[in-house]
Amino acid sequence: MKHTLDIIPLQDWLNTDGKPLIIAGPCSAETEEQLVSTAHLLANTGKVNVLRAGIWKPRTRPGEFEGIGSIGLEWLKRAKAETGLLTAIEVATAKHVEEALAAGVDILWIGARSTANPFTVQEIADALVGVDIPVLIKNPVNPDISLWLGALERINRAGIKKIGAIHRGFSSYEKTAFRNEPMWDLAIQLKTLCPDLPVINDPSHICGNRELIPYISQKALDMDMQGLIIESHIDPSVAWTDAKQQVTPAALSELLDNLAARQAASNDPAFDDNLATLRTEIDKLDDQIIQKIGERMKIAEKIGQYKRDNNVTILQVSRWDEILQKRTQLAQALNLDADFAKKFLELVHNESIRKQNAVMNVQPTAQA
Incomplete structure (x- = not known):
């Protein structure tokens, strides 16, 4: 059964010249210099469309670094002004939405923990009523296609038509090479249920380590996903969060050069x-x-x-x-x-x- 979402196609709100959408940037905005310097290096590759950065970081346990907070929005504004890159951040509350909109953030995304909670998604949806901004929704932590669909529907019913999904893998009790199991069948199921929905792959969170990112990135493009969101840090060895899964802007540029973007159909x-x-x-x-x-x-x-x-x-x-x-x-x-x-x-x-x-x-x- 197909699910009807009122969607504006990705190419109509973000021109990527027919290439996959590339969103990149540090897991966390740590300092102004770190964020702005990374943004410049990413922009210089000529391959990145959107700068991402974690401003508020929901952590599993208290006491860990939970994001620099609202000051990071000012750093993002500077990075955007100097590089011309669009900006994207994760929001988890209505207050986050309000502050992001006031700061001129271009794209919002809802994280896996938030997607798993319909109350949280509805709070965000209510804060977006009357707003025209792209919103990307990550799959929930656990493999539940209904929760993912429900979050998409809530945001769409709030009037958001520039909407997409992020496939970031799912938690599993089985220990494998991946931080989060891709479970490609669920991503395929979502694309089958919502054929017009753009789906972006998040190889950083699927892999949990930078070595596997090229493999997952290529597979995502082979599965007709519309883009990638990859964590990139000017010096991953000193990153405050998720150091192992971040790549330098130079490594990202090389990774993207080696990917084969395939057509969804042939004209032959x-x-x-x-x-x-x-x-x-x-x-x-x-x-x-x-x-x-x-x-x-x-x-x-x-x-x-x-x-x-x-x-x-x-x-x-x-x-x-x-x-x-x-x-x-x-x-x-x-x-x-x-x-x-x-x-x-x-x-x-x-x-x-x-x-x-x-x-x-x-x-x-x-x-x-």
């Missing part, structure tokens, strides 16, 4: 014809897969009836272990990712369990 009729042929083959295979799964579930129902009639439990752990081991081995032999195979088998197994459970307590029909 031969390409379109060949692609259509391949997609037709995919469609046929998908139909066959669904049909085979349907046949499998009919057998699962028969097994459920047989177990019911013989007073046997639905779950057979040894059988499930056997399926998982053999099918995963087969998947790997076919050059399929083992994690994908495991997740697919779990989905099929869960549906089989559901089917068997549905018939487990239904008494067999007496024969005449």
Whole structure:
């Protein structure tokens, strides 16, 4: 089901000459010199559209640096005046919105912690009524597409039409190479539900370290995201917050040079014809897969009836272990990712369990 948002397309409110939108700047505005010097270096690359900086920093625990506060807005004004870069900051309260607007900030964004709280989002939305300013909304900390959509809808209903989303990854109990798991499927789901919504990727917060930023940045562009928001500091080694995930302006320039910006579509009729042929083959295979799964579930129902009639439990752990081991081995032999195979088998197994459970307590029909 598509979600209807009243959106002004990104290219109509921020001209990037058909290139991805690049938002960059320090995680935190620390000193006036640090912010303005970084802004000049970023502007000199000729590749950055918007200067970002953290003015108010919501931290997990009290006692950590929580932002320089309102004085940082004056530094941003100076940076904008000297470089011509647009400016963007995070807001988390109505007071933040009021101060940012008074200081002439060009773009606002709502952070992951705020997105997770509808009360906070509504407070920000109420403060934006009657205002014409772009607002970007990060995904919530936890993987909840409804919360993300809800925040977008609240801001949109306040009259904000220049609206976009920021994909910054999601918290996960599993320890991986990333600070926040990308969970690309949720970003894809959002783009599917809201096809006209600009989605910007935040590789800095996904990665948590600068080494992985190029990989995630390229993947984001390959996924047809409209831009990147990357943390950049004049000297990341002395940054007051998130030092490991920030890059110098020179490193950012090199990173951007090495990215391949791909087209959303081709103007070559031969390409379109060949692609259509391949997609037709995919469609046929998908139909066959669904049909085979349907046949499998009919057998699962028969097994459920047989177990019911013989007073046997639905779950057979040894059988499930056997399926998982053999099918995963087969998947790997076919050059399929083992994690994908495991997740697919779990989905099929869960549906089989559901089917068997549905018939487990239904008494067999007496024969005449």
